[in-house]
Each structure stands twice: as structure tokens, then as C-alpha cells.
Amino acid sequence: TYVVTDACIRCKFMDCVEICPVEAFHEGANMLVINPDVCIDCGACVPECPADAIVPDIDREAAPWMEVNKRWSAVWPVISLRGETPAEADAHRGEAGKYEKYFS
Ligand code: F3S
Structure with a gap:
């Protein structure tokens, strides 16, 4: 699986949503x-992210975020259409x- 890291927080560019063929992304307030x-x-989402926030689960960077992705994808709604990128992204x-600083 692929994992969204903290690099997404407050960036939320959402290019990943449009390329994902299976609606695997879920949306929280900040990431x-x-x-x-x-x-x-x-892996289609990886090169699409302007913040380089998506890594494969075998990546060293992925480890702390695997639980965050698993836990919150069970709670947050699926996002299938790209929304508006935050002005301060x-x-x-x-x-x-x-x-x-910002996770919520
Ligand atoms: Fe986040 Fe990158 Fe998608 S910043 S919303 S993982 S395009």
C-alpha cells in the first residue's frame, strides 16, 4: 500500500484524488x-503530489504514518472529487x- 505522510498536512493539494482509480483517499480537516x-x-498518486507526501509502505518514512492512515481512513469520509486546495498550501x-502543530 501507499501511505500519506505529514508532508500533506495543510498542503492538501489533492492532485492525488483525481488520479486514484479506486477511491482510496479519505479526507480530514488538514490532510x-x-x-x-x-x-x-x-503508485499513480506518488508523482502527482506537489508536496511529495505519498510514499510506499516499505519506505522508512512511511512507518510512523501507517497507523495514521489506517486509523483515520476508517473514520474520515472518502474523497472522490478534488476539493479546493487551502490558500496557504x-x-x-x-x-x-x-x-x-496542526494535526486534527
Ligand atoms: Fe496531500 Fe499531496 Fe494529495 S499534499 S492531498 S497527498 S496531492
Whole structure:
């Protein structure tokens, strides 16, 4: 499966949603997550994300976010149509410590 990392928080560009063939993305207030039971491992979303927020689960970076994706995809609604990117998205690109600062 692929995993959305904290790089998505407050960026939420949503290019990933449009390319996903199986509606694996779920939307929270500040980030999207991937449902690991729905993701078919196609990897199409990875190059689409301007924040480089999506990694395969075998990536070292993925480990802390696998539980976040699993847990919140069971709670947040599926997003199948791209919404509006937050106005401040570019300002938060690459910012450190976003989970601690903004996750909700
Ligand atoms: Fe987030 Fe990247 Fe999608 S910033 S909403 S994972 S395109």
C-alpha cells in the first residue's frame, strides 16, 4: 500500500484524488490519508503530489504514518472529487513538525 505522510498536512493539494482509480483517499480537516485495504499499489498518486507526501509502505518514512492512515481512513469520509486546495498550501510545503502543530 501507499501511505500519506505529514508532508500533506495543510498542503492538501489533492492532485492525488483525481488520479486514484479506486477511491482510496479519505479526507480530514488538514490532510488526506489512504485506506490500506482499498489501495491497489498502483503508485499513480506518488508523482502527482506537489508536496511529495505519498510514499510506499516499505519506505522508512512511511512507518510512523501507517497507523495514521489506517486509523483515520476508517473514520474520515472518502474523497472522490478534488476539493479546493487551502490558500496557504504553498507556505506549508516542506515545513517541519506539522503533525504536532496542526494535526486534527
Ligand atoms: Fe496531500 Fe499531496 Fe494529495 S499534499 S492531498 S497527498 S496531492
